[in-house]
Amino acid sequence: MKINVVTLFPDMITNISEYGIVRRAKEKEIISLDTTNPRDFTSDNYKKVDDRPYGGGPGMVMKYEPLKKAINSAKSNLTDNSHVILLSPQGVKYDQKIARRLSTLSDIILVSGRYEGIDQRLIDKHIDEEISLGDYILSGGEIAAMSVIDSIVRLLPGSLGDNESSKDESFEDGLLEYPHYTRPEMVDGMKCPEILLSGNHKAIKQWRKKQSMISTSRNRPDLLKKFSKE
Ligand SMILES: C[S@@+](CC[C@H](N)C(=O)[O-])C[C@H]1O[C@@H](n2cnc3c(N)ncnc32)[C@H](O)[C@@H]1O
The missing domain is CATH 1.10.1270.20 (tRNA(m1g37)methyltransferase, domain 2)
Known part of the structure; x- marks a missing residue:
């Protein structure tokens, strides 16, 4: 399985591939785990990925273009079947049944939001599925993405050791x-x-x-x- 996480904080994600079952799965080439940073797809000097919300209100919203380009770049290294998931408190609540379904896919892109969230038009056009970790608010989607990755990887054949079973x-x-x-x-x-x-x-x-x-x-x-x- 190929996994790509679209995130402003790639180090958070690469960290999990250094430990335990995810590390083993990577070493055995059961998974590949890459990241794509929307900041690398900005066109201004400040590398701006967020802006004020239309209609007013607190906080900032992640802009459409850098996210779209980051998703497309992630897709270019995957098969045409790649499934794009947004981590969001507004998504369907994640459980083992969803983990099992996702573990059968070959290519997954996990999009991590930050700030107040992301421009709705990006969700409407480029996201296949929204997943929530539960009824609480995290500061960003990375921890949710890590949970999804970890729970999927342990279901992949060969990723658990001989004495372990899911x-x-x-x-x-x-x-x-x-x-x-x-x-x-x-x-x-x-x-x-x-x-x-x-x-x-x-x-x-x-x-x-x-x-x-x-x-x-x-x-x-x-x-x-x-x-x-x-
Ligand atoms: C501070 S939150 C935004 C919350 C948003 N303003 C709301 O009220 O629904 C920033 C990002 O964290 C991630 N996030 C927060 N809570 C989450 C949850 N329960 N499950 C999955 N992702 C979550 C999402 O990617 C979200 O875009």
């Missing part, structure tokens, strides 16, 4: 994951649940399923409702 994780079966324990058996007076030491794989599987139900009903009853309908 199949068991929270949301994969519509529920939160069961709790984990590791050595030592006893810590600060708390013992690891006996069943996990029993070697009885069937019983462990049942226990984990039950724990998964309990934590989902406690923390995310909305998921449990969906789960029982499916």
Whole structure:
């Protein structure tokens, strides 16, 4: 998969390719991760990428032209199928289902906004999909883009190590994951649940399923409702 992030702060994005699973995926050439800076596509001496909003109001708005040129430049290094996503609090709320869908695409461009947002005409003409991380406001789309990248990359075949699996994780079966324990058996007076030491794989599987139900009903009853309908 080829990923290109359109951003005014490319270093934020390149940073994530130096750690963990994203780094491994890049080294194994499962992904390529590049950035395109709209500031490189300005035509004035000040390299101006933002301007005051028409109609007044606080803050600045990212201008159409530098963003359009940056997206087109990113596209020129990708196939014709590239999918352009804007990170925006006004987008559809991101979840594991969307991550799975995006992980099947070959070329993705993630556009990170800054300031008050971006000129609506850019969204209307050049954006295929808007994704929100949740109902809160970030200062810029980079952290959202990083979340999307990380969650997609771990779904790509070969990016997780032999001992890792994305199949068991929270949301994969519509529920939160069961709790984990590791050595030592006893810590600060708390013992690891006996069943996990029993070697009885069937019983462990049942226990984990039950724990998964309990934590989902406690923390995310909305998921449990969906789960029982499916
Ligand atoms: C300060 S925000 C702009 C918020 C905008 N004025 C609004 O009220 O909807 C600047 C940029 O951060 C990114 N952003 C902020 N919150 C986000 C969220 N919840 N999900 C995804 N991106 C977000 C978007 O790219 C946005 O253009």
